[in-house]
């Protein structure tokens with residue numbers, strides 16, 4: 001089930017994600033009754049009812065994991081190579097040599113050293129997809145106390161929107177605390193695709209569709225926008241378009257330039273991720289495979305464009 005939290009006017013300031021201590025003096029295997037410094041995901045602020053995550057967040061640190069997986073996640077080696085390192089006696093956990101394949105570690109509290117390097121996994125990263133409703137602004141707090149997208153999420157962790165949607169634009173909005181990925185996704189050089197459905201004040205004529213598709217200069221600032229894909233739908237007042245830029249209010253301004261007003265705007269896909277199955281105001285954690293796909297997308301695009 002997706003999450004839906006009744007929005008409250010104001011959200012408590014987020015508490016910082018706690019990071020556990022790395023160093024423990026004595027190595028113990030996972031079978032012991034160690035307590036881990038965990039923090040539940042998706043925990044609500046006191047003012048907001050706890051939402052139930054519909055898919056597990058990509059998370060580290062919430063349970064023990066196999067040493068080879070830990071080493072791979074920490075970027076030390078592939079799992080297979082990590083197994084070799086373990087067998088070769090190159091890995092220490094809490095100061096003790098571990099040669100047992102299948103040994104489990106607490107990724108937050110155990111100190112793991114592999115071939116002389118400290119292995120450490122990034123603190124928990126959170127990736128959320130919100131089906132943004134109308135009348136919500138894409139910031140974490142608002143001086144004027146207007147409803148923000150954070151009011152729908154209701155978790156303690158501090159997350160930021162990946163770009164913005166206008167107050168009355170609905171649809172796919174990503175939120176994350178992974179600054180690097182967010183930055184890449186928003187960077188124009190990566191050209192991440194965004195698909196929109198726009199409802200216009202009047203029927204669009206074919207000649208204007210051609211202008212829209214072939215790249216145009218925005219009438220207000222003279223900025224150039226690139227080519228895009230677009231189609232006129234239904235009775236002619238609805239237009240689907242796919243753009244790979246994210247200039248401020250770009251879609252509205254493209255239509256304004258051509259003499260149309262946008263009555264409604266819905267983002268139906270961001271980088272291929274759609275809010276299908278989520279009602280307005282509902283959210284879910286991205287699946288690990290979706291996060292991987294996003295990462296690959298900006299790696300690949302980065303490689304081809306630099």
Ligand code: URA
Nearest residue numbers: 165166169249251252
């Ligand atoms: N373009 C717009 O004009 N508004 C949005 O919210 C997103 C893209």
